[in-house]
Amino acid sequence: MAVTLHDVARVAGVSIKTVSNVINNFEHIRPATRAKVLLAIDELGYRPNLSARSLRSGRSGVIGLVVPEFSLSYFAELADAVIKAAERHGQVVQIEQTNGDRARELEVLSSPRIQFSDGVLFSPLGMSNDDADALTVPYPLVLLGERIFGGPVDHVTMRNVEAARAATEHLIATGRRRIAVVGAHEGEIIGSAGLRLRGYREALEAAGIPFDPDIIVNTTLWHRSNGATAMRELLATGAQFDAVFGLNDTLALGAMRALQEAGLRVPHDVAVIGFDDLDEARYSLPTLTTVDPGRTEIAETAVRVLLERIQGAQPDAAPVEYLANFSIVERESTAIS
Structure with missing residues (x-):
């Protein structure tokens, strides 16, 4: 039998209304309560009826960001740039970390938590071009990074x-x-x-x-x-x-x-x-x-392209690859005395 909101509420120890509020990304929910509900959703494999939710409430105003690991400063600074770019568009960012593990990256693409968002920015590290077909998902997705080229979604990367x-x-x-x-x-x-x-x-x-x-x-x-x-x-x-x-x-x-x-x-x-x-x-x-490498440009372009896909201005437009500009920042470690 299909898992219901009632099942999630029972396992999380909260009301059905609270589960619904978490699914719809309501702001005024305690972090501990939200975490309990999301854990119950993962444990039970609950899949919300996203089409019905969209008809009832429209878009959530949340975009997902999936990165390998925050112990690498690049991804922490990229996330910061994405959050700032998203805020300028009135969007909230939901973040997932995969630790660069291929199985986890494939799993997160179908995770109910990530599908609560309107679209996803996805930076894989374990996946390769052989996994390009896995990027065909039922929600807007923009690819970041250098692991897959020529895939079925828009791609924002560096030179x-x-x-x-x-x-x-x-x-x-x-x-x-x-x-x-x-x-x-x-x-x-x-x-x-x-x-x-x-x-x-x-x-x-x-x-x-x-x-x-x-x-x-x-x-x-x-x-x-x-x-x-x-x-x-x-x-x-x-x-x-x-x-x-x-x-x-x-x-x-x-x-x-x-x-x-x-x-x-x-x-x-x-x-x-x-x-x-x-x-x-x-x-x-x-x-x-x-x-x-143009990290700020990458973040701003990725958010803009994702929102364009979410808004559906050109639903049948072919995927596009965007390349950020770069510059050499000269400092003391190469300076000629």
Whole structure:
């Protein structure tokens, strides 16, 4: 038998009216009560009649944001930018975290909680192009990130190849020729690491600098600890390099710490550049040169495109890929004295 509002109310220990209020995203509900109701909905697998709810009350004014993990500062700052952009349109943002797990990403696409929103911004990390068909869902969806291209929904992303090439060209322009990379993923072609490594290689080739795989360091996660560990491993090999391209800022900051521990001066001995322009890059010592990938533009464009799909102005319009602009933010870690 189908699960009912009464079943959810009984398991959550609240009234049917309270369950209805949670489903319809009423504001004046205590967080603890909302959490109990949502947990009961998940446990029972309750599926609301979204069509009937829409006929009764119209749109909810809530959009979903699904991201891999908030321990990565990029996604925390992206969420902040999305919330600010949504607020300017009178929207509330409901957030889900997947930890970059493919099974969880696929599950959340059909989660009743996420379907309470009018539409969803979705940033997968575990899924790949082979999962593109899973993006065909019965609600407006806008894709973020670099895991799936050419899918059935609008996609807002950054210019990874061009931006990485520009970052590498910046290092070359300061006279660096032995540019190490921290954060590569072995064999990856589609994805942030693969695309940024492609841009790096394009810049080397254009400058006539040979590619040296011995100064490309693979990591799994893109956290500070991974950047520091990778740099210590590279230093232990005795490889010679005069610059480091961290494929994100947290890797670059971790690598810079390891360089300083080894007695190397940044940028005098080794220049360092990152990617993402996190707020903390302004306060490291030295401050970190980085790529601003257009995070604010990504957030604002994604919210705008999603709301256009929700409003149904062009329901049959083909999916569109939007690419944000980027810039190099030069700071002390690559400055020429």
